Amino acid sequence: MAVKELVALEKCLGLNSGKYSSRAQGAGKIPVLQTNKGPSLVGLSTIASHLVKEAKKEELLGSTAEEKAIVQQWLEYRISYIDRASSKEDIRNVLNDLNHYLKDKVFVAGNTVTLADILIYYGLHPVITGLSVQEKETYINVSRWFSHIQNYPGIRQHLPSLVFIKNRIYASNH
Amino acid sequence: MAGGTLYTYPDNWRAYKPLIAAQYSGFPIKVASSPPEFQFGVTNKTSEFLKKFPLGKVPAFEGNDGFCLFESSAIAHYVGNDELRGTNRLHQAQVIQWVSFSDSHIVPPASAWVFPTLGIMQYNKQATEQAKEEIKAVLGVLDSHLKTRTFLVGERVTLADIAVTCSLLWLYKQVLEPSFRQPFGNVTRWFVTCVNQPEFRAVLGEVKLCDKMAQFDAKKFAEMQPKKETPKKEKPAKEPKKEKEEKKKATPAPAPAPAPEDDMDESEKALAAEPKSKDPYAHLPKSSFVMDEFKRKYSNEDTLAVALPYFWEHFDKEGWSIWYAEYKFPEELTQTFMSCNLITGMFQRLDKLRKTGFASVILFGTNNDSSISGVWVFRGQDLAFTLSEDWQIDYESYTWRKLDSNSEECKTLVKEYFCWEGDFKHVGKAFNQGKIFK
Missing domain, CATH: 1.20.1050.10 (Glutathione S-transferase Yfyf (Class Pi); Chain A, domain 2)
Structure with a gap:
């Protein structure tokens, strides 16, 4: 999964495909990138940040010091909470967290798209795919954000586009 | 791309629309907002400009190829790109919907x-x-x-x-x-x-969201009205002014409220004109009491010896009324200079009432322990403030009591307030300073 995602990110950034492998760690697997110039890099957010720098698109890591920290914070969140969500309750917690956080935000960090948006979008894609129309409406801020990011040029790549209904049909809860 | 020039006055929010659209599309657009290219109020009145833009309004766009366009949203549409205009018919229609x-x-x-x-x-x-x-x-x-x-x-x-x-x-x-x-x-x-x-x-640039709701700025408004005469100098100019007003009444009255489409120039013009061309006292019979004459006596002669006797001799209680007003929230008065500003501010906002009103308003007491009250004379038997929307800002902060002009109380109040001297028994605080509305 993570390797596929990094390949999508490479395409999104306009880079050529690198050499990937996976290494087992605990219950899951973590991606490994063999760089041309030297050591291999391990872990999703390490590799993703490296790719962004390779592509000279450092603005995707945040523009101010605070924004950079927030991008890192959500990359960490992606690994620690989204990837490790195993039960329905874990997933609910993640969606609640994000729904609350995105209430007054269009992007995860700052006012433009960052690596945090891209990796959370990739990580959340299987979760959102499994939601009913009604659930999508419950997590309305997540849905709005997700719909925006999946339509952002270049990000979606191989992932199927998910449907969101813009006119709410269930909720009168504002 | 053709490129072109956008005529506007500086910092015109309407001009921002085409300029932002041009940022997205990369359309080369030159801004003409200062002399010699463009001077607002001058350039847009020239026949050359009016030939291209018959409304004479800005923003107005002229392409390097000679293509002319007015209305900011149309210019934005022209200088933008397909993504901004909407990529399918449905989106295009929705874009027009929100622009409208x-x-x-x-x-x-x-x-x-x-x-x-x-x-x-x-x-x-x-x-x-x-x-x-x-x-x-x-x-x-x-x-x-x-x-x-x-x-x-x-x-x-x-x-x-x-x-x-x-x-x-x-x-x-x-x-x-x-x-x-x-x-x-x-x-x-x-x-x-x-x-x-x-x-x-x-x-x-950086847009800072408002921290605190801005209120009407009477001072700034007064500063931005260069044509307005100061009321004190009004006397010698009285006659010609009246004539002018009558002339205006004869011609069909222009719509007083500035139309929202108007640019600043237009709204200023509309504002420079007297906002109410209608005489709110037109229904009243002619009165024998001439306010201007009294004010002349009050200003130039001794109040106690001349002005007051003149007032009582000529006062017409059918055509005029006398009121006692007291500020409702004395506990909120702190510094005396601020309280004075409160009074003069009210006078300023009641400017149009000067011809048919007179008042002496007095601040009593000291810092943090003061009160405001006054005696007002109005044309007619009702409070004048309801006659014009422009006069309704302050009067609700006062309690108003109509005085019987024959009563002893009224005579005392008029004497004390007009002279700024006396016991002011009902107040219980010492006279601090007075302001005259005339």
């Missing part, structure tokens, strides 16, 4: 509310309150639309976002304080995102 929405539903109430706070339009309490309600309704519509959406149309910035953002710009800068915008979180999220897009920022 901003012109018809946001700009009029936004102007009515914001212009007085910038001093470019007289404050009118009812108009402002009504505008606030309309803005609430409009923000409600936008808020529920933006609950499920990032931008107004599709998933990208379009001319819809540019037009609506620009029409909300002054509201967010001047009056939409945090508590007012709190119920419209989706609108604020969208607005902040828009103004922080690099293409918007390049034109708008």
